[in-house]
Amino acid sequence: MSKTPVVRRMNADDAGFTAELDQLLSWESVSDAEVNQRVVDIIAQVRSLGDAAVLDFTRQFDGVEVDSFGQLELPQARLQQALENIEDDQRAALQTAAERIRRYHEHQRQDSWRYTDPDGTMLGQQVSAIDRAGIYVPGGKATYPSSVLMNAIPAKVAGVAEIIMVVPTPKGEINEMVLAAAAIAGVDRVFTIGGAQAVAALAYGTESVPAVDKIVGPGNIYVATAKQLVFGRVGIDMIAGPSEILVVCDGQTDPDWIAMDLFSQAEHDQDAQSILLSPDAEFLDKVQASIERLLPTLEREDIARVSMAERGALIQVRDLDHAVEVANRIAPEHLELSVADPEALLPRIRHAGAIFMGRYTAEALGDYCAGPNHVLPTSGTARFFSPLGVYDFQKRSSIIFCTPEGASELGKVASVLARGESLTAHAKSAEYRIIKD
Amino acid sequence: MSKTPVVRRMNADDAGFTAELDQLLSWESVSDAEVNQRVVDIIAQVRSLGDAAVLDFTRQFDGVEVDSFGQLELPQARLQQALENIEDDQRAALQTAAERIRRYHEHQRQDSWRYTDPDGTMLGQQVSAIDRAGIYVPGGKATYPSSVLMNAIPAKVAGVAEIIMVVPTPKGEINEMVLAAAAIAGVDRVFTIGGAQAVAALAYGTESVPAVDKIVGPGNIYVATAKQLVFGRVGIDMIAGPSEILVVCDGQTDPDWIAMDLFSQAEHDQDAQSILLSPDAEFLDKVQASIERLLPTLEREDIARVSMAERGALIQVRDLDHAVEVANRIAPEHLELSVADPEALLPRIRHAGAIFMGRYTAEALGDYCAGPNHVLPTSGTARFFSPLGVYDFQKRSSIIFCTPEGASELGKVASVLARGESLTAHAKSAEYRIIKD
Numbered sequence: 001m002s003k004t005p006v007v008r009r010m011n012a013d014d015a016g017f018t019a020e021l022d023q024l025l026s027w028e029s030v031s032d033a034e035v036n037q038r039v040v041d042i043i044a045q046v047r048s049l050g051d052a053a054v055l056d057f058t059r060q061f062d063g064v065e066v067d068s069f070g071q072l073e074l075p076q077a078r079l080q081q082a083l084e085n086i087e088d089d090q091r092a093a094l095q096t097a098a099e100r101i102r103r104y105h106e107h108q109r110q111d112s113w114r115y116t117d118p119d120g121t122m123l124g125q126q127v128s129a130i131d132r133a134g135i136y137v138p139g140g141k142a143t144y145p146s147s148v149l150m151n152a153i154p155a156k157v158a159g160v161a162e163i164i165m166v167v168p169t170p171k172g173e174i175n176e177m178v179l180a181a182a183a184i185a186g187v188d189r190v191f192t193i194g195g196a197q198a199v200a201a202l203a204y205g206t207e208s209v210p211a212v213d214k215i216v217g218p219g220n221i222y223v224a225t226a227k228q229l230v231f232g233r234v235g236i237d238m239i240a241g242p243s244e245i246l247v248v249c250d251g252q253t254d255p256d257w258i259a260m261d262l263f264s265q266a267e268h269d270q271d272a273q274s275i276l277l278s279p280d281a282e283f284l285d286k287v288q289a290s291i292e293r294l295l296p297t298l299e300r301e302d303i304a305r306v307s308m309a310e311r312g313a314l315i316q317v318r319d320l321d322h323a324v325e326v327a328n329r330i331a332p333e334h335l336e337l338s339v340a341d342p343e344a345l346l347p348r349i350r351h352a353g354a355i356f357m358g359r360y361t362a363e364a365l366g367d368y369c370a371g372p373n374h375v376l377p378t379s380g381t382a383r384f385f386s387p388l389g390v391y392d393f394q395k396r397s398s399i400i401f402c403t404p405e406g407a408s409e410l411g412k413v414a415s416v417l418a419r420g421e422s423l424t425a426h427a428k429s430a431e432y433r434i435i436k437d
Numbered sequence: 438m439s440k441t442p443v444v445r446r447m448n449a450d451d452a453g454f455t456a457e458l459d460q461l462l463s464w465e466s467v468s469d470a471e472v473n474q475r476v477v478d479i480i481a482q483v484r485s486l487g488d489a490a491v492l493d494f495t496r497q498f499d500g501v502e503v504d505s506f507g508q509l510e511l512p513q514a515r516l517q518q519a520l521e522n523i524e525d526d527q528r529a530a531l532q533t534a535a536e537r538i539r540r541y542h543e544h545q546r547q548d549s550w551r552y553t554d555p556d557g558t559m560l561g562q563q564v565s566a567i568d569r570a571g572i573y574v575p576g577g578k579a580t581y582p583s584s585v586l587m588n589a590i591p592a593k594v595a596g597v598a599e600i601i602m603v604v605p606t607p608k609g610e611i612n613e614m615v616l617a618a619a620a621i622a623g624v625d626r627v628f629t630i631g632g633a634q635a636v637a638a639l640a641y642g643t644e645s646v647p648a649v650d651k652i653v654g655p656g657n658i659y660v661a662t663a664k665q666l667v668f669g670r671v672g673i674d675m676i677a678g679p680s681e682i683l684v685v686c687d688g689q690t691d692p693d694w695i696a697m698d699l700f701s702q703a704e705h706d707q708d709a710q711s712i713l714l715s716p717d718a719e720f721l722d723k724v725q726a727s728i729e730r731l732l733p734t735l736e737r738e739d740i741a742r743v744s745m746a747e748r749g750a751l752i753q754v755r756d757l758d759h760a761v762e763v764a765n766r767i768a769p770e771h772l773e774l775s776v777a778d779p780e781a782l783l784p785r786i787r788h789a790g791a792i793f794m795g796r797y798t799a800e801a802l803g804d805y806c807a808g809p810n811h812v813l814p815t816s817g818t819a820r821f822f823s824p825l826g827v828y829d830f831q832k833r834s835s836i837i838f839c840t841p842e843g844a845s846e847l848g849k850v851a852s853v854l855a856r857g858e859s860l861t862a863h864a865k866s867a868e869y870r871i872i873k874d
Binding site (some may be wrong): 021032090093094096097105107108113115117121122125126128130131141143144145146159167177193213214224228231233235238239254256257260261264267268281295298299300302331335337341346349350351352353354355356357358360361362363364365366367368369371372376381382383384385386387389395396397398399400401402403404406407410411413414416417418420421422424425426427428429430432433 | 464467526527530531533534537541544545550553554558559560562563565567580581582583614651657661665668669670671672675676691693694697698700701703704705716735736737741754763772779783786787788789790791792793794795798799800801802803804805806807808809810813814818819820821823824826828832833834835836837838839841843847848852853855857858859860861862863865866867869872874
């Protein structure tokens with residue numbers, strides 16, 4: 001146990017709490033000027049040199065030794081081989097997870113609709129899938145087969161015709177489970193490239209990598225910056241920062257469970273954030289003791305320790321209503337309501353990526369297999385972003401079909417408004433459709 | 438009539454057509470390095486100096502003479518006064534349009550849902566409105582009251598608690614109908630600011646302008662660039678380029694109607710794009726003659742003439758199937774299906790912002806009052822963006838509620854997958870919930 005506290009303690013009733021909380025939460029999801037300029041350069045090179053630039057960057061950044069770009073694409077047979085290579089229980093777990101994820105996401109599919117106005121005008125919305133999606137799967141430190149399922153399955157459910165996956169393989173290291181997950185999810189093509197260069201290749205296309213319509217999935221600061229810069233050329237899902245969890249506990253859950261739930265974020269990344277809110281000061285002491293006792297048992301102790309010390313907090317609140325208020329201010333990625341009656345709190349939760357209800361619903365269950373997506377808005381962006389979903393791979397076209405009489409009536413209104421805007425070609429175009437008495 | 442052709446003619450069967458089309462369509466929605474740097478600087482100044490910076494930029498760029506920032510906010514009484522000031526037929530037209538827009542957008546509202554798995558796990562999605570929306574209404578050359586309705590009404594329908602509108606007033610010029618539309622739509626606060634400085638103020642907040650969660654609405658290149666740069670800090674709807682129309686005609690519509698429909702885009706902006714596809718070469722000749730004859734009758738002839746000459750085209754296709762193929766390649770903002778049986782083509786239209794069916798449904802009707810939104814994806818981005826809608830002001834939270842038994846079963850799957858990813862705190866957190874036999 002170290003001498004410095006393993007995690008900070010705060011009280012939400014203290015003067016200055018709001019400022020202290022804002023300080024703790026502050027995170028610039030966008031990158032600094034230097035990172036930005038490097039990413040701008042990488043994108044420019046990929047746009048002008050295509051495969052050759054991507055190949056160069058991949059050798060340079062990922063330490064991958066290949067002779068030609070062709071070696072950076074994995075054939076379908078390789079994915080199938082991975083599916084056979086992994087352990088039986090791993091394959092079964094991936095398949096169970098895939099099936100649950102598919103079932104959940106099918107509820108998100110949106111359908112076209114239309115209705116007819118009293119004047120006979122048909123109005124509606126045609127919903128369709130995007131043609132081609134690019135999914136970014138992080139490699140390196142943390143390679144997540146579950147991320148493949150979470151990115152690709154919603155695209156499949158939406159009806160995307162072609163899914164292109166990119167996953168970096170630093171020093172050529174490849175994760176068999178990632179490839180097996182790609183096989184299960186029905187990914188069409190896989191390139192072992194990553195970073196800003198992979199995002200640029202997907203956005204603009206190269207000789208080998210087809211340009212996609214939308215790029216989704218989490219990545220590091222270079223990936224996040226590149227996604228922001230290509231936004232508009234292609235769609236993107238969101239800009240992801242480090243992972244976070246906020247646990248609201250009434251003090252009746254096993255403190256070891258809560259400590260481990262906090263660690264399940266803290267072990268991701270030194271920048272990850274784990275915060276506990278409870279009205280029970282004695283319980284906060286117990287969780288702190290659990291944290292101190294359990295930290296040394298973690299395989300990723302070093303990462304978790306830094307994360308807990310730098311960005312973690314155990315915060316005392318007045319009561320559960322106060323906890324909800326603070327939670328809405330934080331707008332957390334993951335929110336665990338580890339309380340006796342989570343349904344009582346749910347309607348008042350305004351901002352959260354995913355909500356884990358009750359003592360048994362550990363956030364880790366949601367990460368893998370409960371069904372909902374684990375690609376979630378971070379850093380307070382749950383105020384406006386949603387979990388990755390089928391809706392990210394669908395788009396809408398408005399439909400208007402006027403009868404001659406309906407066009408005549410609407411034409412009169414449009415004409416007045418168009419002339420009010422001094423747009424007389426608009427007005428005349430509408431007026432041509434007005435039926436002369 | 439000028440000697441140079443008023444509009445280019447193309448044939449989709451020509452060798453090199455695709456390259457020529459791509460050239461015609463090419464438009465960089467993102468700005469060049471110089472514009473980008475100016476916008477970066479404006480945002481930085483607004484972040485550090487707040488009101489003072491916005492006031493300075495507003496004086497400088499809009500030529501507005503005010504003593505204090507307070508004068509840049511319009512009180513509700515001013516909006517009501519505008520509503521009384523405008524002509525009766527204008528007020529009635531705005532109210533009719535508002536009512537139709539509201540009715541259409543109510544169909545877009547998404548509801549929360551939940552279901553229970555066979556193992557007793559409750560899964561769902563809680564849909565909620567964003568707290569505060571910022572709407573950007575262009576001023577200057579083209580001030581559009583209809584844009585106020587199109588931006589604000591979907592936010593209202595979604596249940597957004599507070600709508601902040603910004604509209605620049607170059608040289609202090611203010612459009613009464615814009616203010617009247619704000620009153621009708623229920624806009625909460627109006628600031629007469631614009632450009633990148635308005636976007637920065639909405640994204641980061643100043644002493645006077647509250648920070649919003651999402652910024653929507655079209656604007657010029659500075660606005661578009663600023664929206665892209667603040668994306669991630671706040672949500673944005675899309676990045677808008679110049680307006681476009683694609684008309685598909687079987688050759689049986691009055692050529693004057695088609696010419697005027699093309700002008701209704703061309704008069705917006707020299708960069709606007711108007712394209713006609715028809716299998717009937719003789720009809721294309723007739724439309725060209727109409728264009729030549731009607732251009733001099735337009736109030737905005739100068740703008741429309743440049744737009745038609747620089748970016749317009751009359752394109753001959755083999756047949757209507759071929760027209761659909763070319764239309765999907767263009768992915769137009771506005772698509773008019775000016776044909777006898779538009780329903781026959783509709784299911785094959787994969788990408789379009791809004792689809793206007795039949796000869797009577799002029800695009801101008803949709804701009805104002807048919808009901809669907811006129812804030813639409815431009816420059817081929819209908820491949821992945823949707824019309825502005827209620828869904829832009831709603832967001833989702835995933836919900837998971839496991840029974841003890843359900844958590845135990847899911848815990849086993851999660852444990853296998855977490856250990857496969859070497860995330861042992863995740864694994865232990867899940868394993869705590871496994872019921873020991």
